[in-house]
Amino acid sequence: MSKKTFKAPGIYIEEVAAFPNSVAQVETAIPAFIGYTPRAERNGNDCSFEPIKITSFIEFERVFCFPDGPEPVQQYSPQYYLVRQNSKPKEGDFILIGSEYYSILPDASTIYYLYNSIKLFYQNGGGKAYIVSVGGYGKASGAALDIGDPLVNPNVQLADLLKGLSTLKTEEEPTMYICPEATLLSSAENGTLMQNMLLQNNEMQTAISIFDVIGGNRENPSGNNLDIETFRNNTGTTGLNYGAAYYPFLGTTIMGNQDLNYTNLFGGDVRALATVFNSIQPPEKSSLELLKSIYNSENSQSVNENHRTLLAISVTYKNIISAVLQLVNILPASGGMAGVVTMLDNSRGVWKAPANVSITGVASLPIKINQAEQENLNVDAVSGKSINAIRNFPGRGALVWGAKTLDGNNNDWRYINVRRTMIFIEQSCKKACLNFVFEPNDANTWVRIQWMIENFLNNLWRQGALAGSTPRDAYFVKCGLGTTMTSQDVLEGRLIVTLGVAVSRPAEFIVSSFVQQQMV
Structure with a gap:
């Protein structure tokens, strides 16, 4: 019944809330x-x-x-070194170039x-x-990590x-x-x-x-x-x-051929890369000429254009970039x-x-x-x-x-999933109960809170979040004098809600039993 005082005859409209307070689900994956x-x-x-x-x-x-800018910028620029070995390395990553083995080692300061x-x-x-x-990102050290050392x-x-x-x-x-x-x-x-x-x-x-x-x-x-x-x-x-x-x-396959180039090798020292190419027999003349034009500043192409050209004309360069990409990824x-x-x-x-x-x-x-x-x-x-x-x-x-x-x-x-489900339930109910701070600590408030949380948990049970064949088996909510609170709690302004849930657990171990039946 309305408590308003009407002073003039007429028709008045009062909007009544159709929905009581409810528990809004907090987001779970941020x-x-x-x-x-x-x-x-x-x-x-x-x-x-x-x-x-x-x-x-x-x-x-x-x-x-x-x-x-005009060209895509490398947002992440790790540095790797090819270190020549006398024989096939027994540890770490390596690549065979011509007849020589090279360990592939990062500059740890760039990873x-x-x-x-x-x-x-x-x-x-x-x-x-x-x-x-x-x-x-900090400065590069300019040196390769020693073989076998931890990546720090x-x-x-x-x-x-x-x-x-x-x-x-x-x-x-x-x-x-x-x-x-x-x-x-x-x-x-x-x-x-x-x-x-x-x-x-x-x-x-x-x-x-x-x-x-x-x-x-x-x-x-x-x-x-x-x-x-x-x-x-x-x-x-x-x-x-x-x-x-x-x-x-x-x-992973996060980075591709377009994300690395020769500037990621030897700290960007193209001469050092050319030294590796010089050991190949027969030599890749076109690749060496291009590298020479780059380090002599006789090349007008961009880094990305030179990189694409090297990938097209040099099998060795393509293999090096591929091997480094495997480590970067x-x-x-x-x-x-x-x-x-x-x-x-x-x-x-x-x-x-x-x-x-x-x-x-x-x-x-x-x-x-x-x-x-x-x-x-x-x-x-x-x-x-x-x-x-x-x-x-x-x-x-x-x-x-x-x-x-x-x-x-x-x-x-x-x-x-049990830990995360409980965080989800606890935080959702916590935020919903904020609406009742400073409300009267009496039976009306207790019933409203209990009904609100029970409705929330019932929806979760119907979605499969809670175990149990019936709602009674899946959850309970208690709130009231003599159940969750004493008279002293009420006097001191404490409203205590207790809820229990049966969170569904994964079937981690599935055991199948087979019995052989004798045919008579």
């Missing part, structure tokens, strides 16, 4: 990438160490990449992963994301990445933290960063962290188990159910996994385990994992820290073959 970018400038101002929200790779390019990881994210269905740029970029600083991580403390929207360049730190510094990421996840309870394992880019001559053990020792013990790790790296899996998670959340729901799916743009895996090796990754009796394998299957390609958090021995939180 990664935050932390790392180094070509630049960081928005509206003419530096935006380093500032979380910037983007919705497409075009937006990423607009803020974090150099603008193209970065974020730019290509963003590409891989969008190639796999990525959407909204936050980018925290911690600075531009001295320009990648732990302090930068920790500062970038701390900027996300004020952002509740990101649901995944990703730092591909953490693998370019030393093992000890990588451990410090991972522990800080998990600690922040545990405190904020809004996001998980996706990690990569140092050493996942190549076979370890001393055994891959050493890399796995080092990773497990470095992750600490706090917030493990907010972390997930993937192994190994991915051999080996990337940490975390960026691709963020895209896979986004795609599954949008098509199936956050409760779908991000496993038994392929990663678009993956052509190979630098490390092949078999069933026995995965057993050690999936279940670790000592630490309980599970690592999700990415494996090649005949006829199916590379598949994500694991869906566990780092807390693999915890029955409540061992699965990624």
Whole structure:
């Protein structure tokens, strides 16, 4: 009944709310990438160490990449060296040119992963994301990494990445933290960063962290188990159910022949490249002449034009670029996994385990994992820290073959989709209950809140997010005096809601039993 006072005869209209308050679902697939970018400038101002929200790779390019001139600009320019060997190398990557073996070694100071990881994210269905740029690329060292040495970029600083991580403390929207360049730190510094990421996840309870394992880019001559053990020792013990790790790296197709050229070899020293060509018998005269015209500045063509000409006339040059591209395209899996998670959340729901799916743009895996090796990754009796394998299957390609958090021995939180579903439910209900702050702490408010959350959970149950044949089996919500609150709670202004849910878990182990029946 209306409580308005009417003073004149007539017809009046009152609009009555048909829908009570409801729980609005928070978004579940918004990664935050932390790392180094070509630049960081928005509206003419530096935006380093500032979380910037983007919705497409075009937006990423607009803020974090150099603008193209008459010719496309290399946004990422790694440097590689060909080092002549006396015999076939027993370790590392190499190429046979003529009758000589050359090791292919990077200048570690020029290796970065974020730019290509963003590409891989969008190639796999990525959407909204936050980018925290911690600075531009550092100076090249001008020297090749020694054979067998770990790939550590001295320009990648732990302090930068920790500062970038701390900027996300004020952002509740990101649901995944990703730092591909953490693998370019030393093992000890990588451990410090991972522990800080998990600690922040545990405190904020809004996001998980996706990690990569140092050493996942190549076979370890001393055994891959050493890399796995080092990773497990470095992750600490706090917030493990907010972390997930993937192994190994991915051999992608992100960069092509048009993305590298001779300026990425020998620090851009064309004379050094010509020296390699001089060792070929019979010599490639046309290639040598072109290289000579380049380093003598007698060539009027652009770098890209010379590059295309060399690809067309020189088999050796084409093989070198192809071999270097294979190394440049080996990337940490975390960026691709963020895209896979986004795609599954949008098509199936956050409760779908991000496993038994392929990663678009993956052509190979630098490390092949078999069933026995995965057993050690999936279940670790000592630490309980599970690592999700990415494996090649005949006829199916590379598949994500694991869906566990780092807390693999915890029955409540061992699965990624369970952890992420609970974050989704908790944050959705938390934001919905904000509408009731300063409402009367009485039975009317309790009933409204209980009904609102029950309706939300019922919708999730109908979509398959919750287990149970009936709503009663799938969830419960309690709110009221004598059930969740005491008289003292009411007097002190506390309104307590308790809810329980049966989150659906993946069928990780499917066992088929066969019985042979005797025919009489």
